[in-house]
Amino acid sequence: MAASYFQERQAPATQDGLSPASPAVASRGANALSSRITSVLSASYADLEIRDALETLDGRGVKNTAETRRQIRLDVQKEVIQCNGEIVQDFGEVAAQLKRIGSAISSLNRYCADMRSHIESANRETGPVLEEANSLLTQKKQIETKQQILHAFNSHFLVSGEESNVLTSTAEPVNEEFFQTLTRVRKIHHDCQVLLGTEDQTLGLEVLEQSSKQLNAAFQKLYRWIQREFKTLDLENPQINASVRRSLRVLAERPALFQSCLDFFAEARENILSDSFYAALTGSTTDNTNFATKPIEFHAHEPLRYVGDMLAWGHSATVSEREALEVLFISEGDEIRRSIQAGLESEPWLRDEDAEVFDGKKALNQLVSRDLTGVARLLRQRTEQVIQSHDDATLAYKIANLIGFYKSTFGKLLGSDSEVLEVFNALEVSAMRQFRGNMRDHVASVQSELTVAPLDLSPPDFLEEALEMLKALAKSYDTSVATVDDRDNAFQSVLAETLDPFLGGCENLYKGMPQPNGDIFAINCLLAAKLVLSPYSFTKSRATEIEGTISEHTGRLIEYQHGYFAHMSGLHALLEALSSVSDSTESLKTIPTLEPFQPEALVSASQQLDEFIPSALLDAAENIKKLRNRKMVQEITEEAAGRFCEDFEFVESKILAADELLFAQKDGEEDDEPGLRDLFPRTSGEIRVLLS
Template identity: 55%
Template sequence: MATSYFHDRSAGRPSDGVLSPQTPSTPSLPRSNALQTRIAAVLSASYADLEIRDTLNIIGQRHLSNSADTRRNLRLDVQDELIQCNGEIVQDFGQVANQLKRIGAAISSLNDTCAQMRRHINAASRDSKPMLDEADTLMKGKAEIDEKTRLHCAFTKHFVINDTDLLTLTSMNEPVNDDFFRVLTRIKKLHADSQVLFGFEDQRLGLEILDSSSKQLNAAFQKLYRWVQREFKTLDLENPQISSAIRRALRVLAERPTLFRNCIDAFAEARETIMSNNFYAALTGAPVDPDHPVMGKAIELSAHDPLRYVSDMLAWSHSATVSEREALEVLFISEGNEIAKNIQAGIESEPWTRAADDEDTEVFDPRKALDELTDRGLAGVFRQIGQRTEQVIQSHEDAVLAYKISNLVHFYTTIFTSVLGPDSSLLSTLSPLADTALRSFRSLIRDNIAALHVDSSVSPSDHTTPDFLLDALSTLTTLMQSYDTSAAADTDLERRREGIRDVLEEALDPYLSACENVTKRLRNPGKLVFALNCLVATETTLKRYAFADRSKELRGKIEAHLDELVEVVHLFLGHESGLDPLRDSVASPEDVPANMEKLATAARQLDAFLPSASDDARGLLEQLEDKAIVRRVVEDACERFVEDFEEVEGWVLEADEKHANQVNGDAEEEDEVMFRDLFPRTSGEVRVLLS
């Protein structure tokens, strides 16, 4: 299509100055060059050019056909359309010019009106200026009055207490409730804030407010002080639901340390009286308050055993101490240590309450104060326990009972130490009780030992363990059981041994000394049997408890006595068998030929003795109570007897051998008697018969 378009343009547009190829007046070569130049120009044109693109769009919008007439008239049509558009534009600009003229006339009219209004405004301003100045002055005065009114309202609201609140704070007829503490908190803040007023030149207002608030605070704390004292008189610590008001009152009252201490002192005295009455009620069963009867049987009626009686009293006191401490902890101990902080603040606000030489006041310790208050409340109970326990100790002359009471008191002393601390004054009441019981125990033991010297003067006929030692060991077993129970919490073996050492010295050593005195008057083997019976019984008793074990000390004595007893049985076997008399005559192989008669006699006596030798040896030790020791002694003695027999047997065999060497074999008589024939028993046969 482009080729035909350029062809049509070159053929049908003579007015463009381009001659057709048939024009004879134009040479062929220049026409060809012009066409090529036109084609090259068209081909080199950029179709991305905006002007060409817009032109093509306009042509496309007109929907023109590609004909020769259209191509010839396109420029004329475009120019004609352009002229028409220009004419329309000129016409439109004429209308705009007319409108601008009308706008200019309107603006001139507005300017005249504004100038006239400005003249009127200036005249009005000159007339109203005095009234505006007066109004401004009045507005500033009103603002100042409003500010003073606001300050007055705020001051009145903050620093002035109405009559209703003042009545709630100071009247004794009004209860101590949340409204009381709310007003009190407000007064304390008002009292603190009144010091801010001292920064102004006129301090009279601040002094008046400070004075009135101080009087109101003093009246409020006096009311609170009296209310707390009344509540303490009727306070039931056994009730788990203690009023929160009393706890809050104590924390607030701590800001007045003097009043707080007076309340605590009165409370401690009241609690001591109450606890003493409760303890008496528990002892006798008579209730202090008809509305609160005593639960369970009275201690004096149910505890017939003296030890049970003391134990029940201590158990009651322990239960009461724990309950009292828990109740007081709920009452006085709070999160954040409020009481200590309030007391410290009160001390700082009341420096006149401190002594002149007490510049460094000790900081209030709530735990220490709680322990002291518990001690004071139970002091009366512990005094009664101390008196009654001493009566029990003095009225029962029983060493075991005294020692059990001492251990029992020591056990509860350990428990109270864990509950109240080592510095508790109550421990000063319990500790002397344990010492008193222990002194009574030692005194009674010494009395028993003094009476023992008469009994020990008579020797037991059967060499068995004497009754006084058995009684002492039975008593000692009971004492060790009691000590083991009281010292169960102590895992240090050395400390437990140290605790029982005095008891062993008092309750055992004197009896062992008495047994030694009896032993000195006896003969063997009864002496050794009696000593072994006493030592073995003692060792067996002490070995039941590791803290009382004396095996190292006693075992040496036992072994020494065993060696002596083996020697005695050995001598018995040698004498009864005839071996020892033979050994006295025959001390070497050379003595055998000269004592052939004794050798034969000893052999016959030995044959008669051996079948019952072991039974005879055991019969000699029948009074020895430990059969294992009997078996060991007999076996050791028999072994030594066999060794002696082997020695004599060796001499006999050696004598036969020497005799055989001396005699000529050819001249030997057939009826020659051998020494072995006179003493035929062998060591193997003796060992079997003695086994």
């Protein structure tokens, strides 16, 4: 379209009667054309306004003709004028509407002023009424608040007559309702502190006094109820009434009543257990009621079994009592301790600064110990009768061990500070005192038998009897006192009573006997004692001590056998002669001049040696054949034979050394005189072979 526009603009035109060919016209046309071209070329067709204008023309469907180009400006201006006219017309309508709105607003303002005046007049008339209404509403709210406070106070701090009757009347049962009411009254009593903190304390004091009276009456009722329950309480039933446990926990808030209740219970249980123990012993109770079970006194014929059955019954009763009471105290131990602590805080005048905090297990042990007081007293009487009515020392010691065993068992059940253990300590001391007295009487009775030892050098009868008794005592001690810490030292007193006097008697006999019979007799007695002591660990130290004594006697027997070998073989004279000879040359030269080394004496010693050696071991063993341990006989003889061989080697070495010096003096000269070796030809190797 732009191209056609420029093409049409190049067509010749006339203006004011001038020909285009005239120079002036041509000059102006050229300037206009160059300005137009410059304007067109300088225009930026990327401008948005030009683009919008071109799009508008294109949208109108305008064709690029000369007529159109001439009329386009007029058409546009015409349209602008029309649009402006329409706008002016529209604004006229708007102005009319604005005038109507202005009149409406003026009317509304007049109406608002009228309403404002009416409202102000109404406010002036209704003001006093509203103030009175607000005052009445405030008073109503205050009254409602006071009513709520009064209702809350009555419901929290006041106890109804029915609740008071449940709490204090003995005709009413102790049930869940009682405990709930008691809990509520305790809370009221505690919350009175809030009332006492106000300016007017009269109400708080009145409520506190009333709640205190109700609580005291309730705890008294609970205390009497628990006492009645304790009279009929069946501890054998594992399902003990839960209300009793709960009652004890609650009653613990009054420590004095709680302790009094425990004392009453302990006294009742003591009587019950004493009657049960008496019935188990005799078959009937104190009120002559017979039982179907066979009594202990009828079927326990042996004293030891009689005491053991009584102790076993006491142990069984203790276990049952502890298990039953454990449900009452240990299961609620923490609650009871807290209740007692709360009671002491509420009643500080009852607090003892030195008193220990309630311990459930300790209290249980103390209560069980108090329950067993009557049983322990009856047990002590019967056991002391058994101990004092028998003179058998073994029986007294077995009873002491049995009592010691049960003492340790009761100590684990009731604690080391239980009063029941004092009874066991007294019985154990009594039994041991009876044992020592019986042993001393027995030792005094057998002292007359300490005259001579048996011909076969075996342990005497009194020692055999003592060892049999010691064996029974050691077995009893080993099975009964398994928990003693210092077991070795604990049995030393028994050894001092049952073994040492009899070994001392054997020692007196052995001292007056010739050798080797004395040492043989001593070894036989000590071996018998060691045989009894060896199986037990608590006699190890004494067995070791006896072994040392046996070794001493064995050493003396070896010396005796060694002397026997030396004298019977003829070697003793040679050893004595050589005892003064040293290893120096001058001393060795004197050996042939010694009397035992003279040819005749040396030949005689050699013959005596040859006659003795073949049967030396048998002859030497015959000397100690009464030693009851055959192995020791062999070992002692062989040890003595070994020492004899060493002595023979010593003699042989001296003889050889003397012969060497003698041959060295002769310097190879022939001499028919025989040497010491020729006169005493046996060698140490031959002696060892013959004595092996």
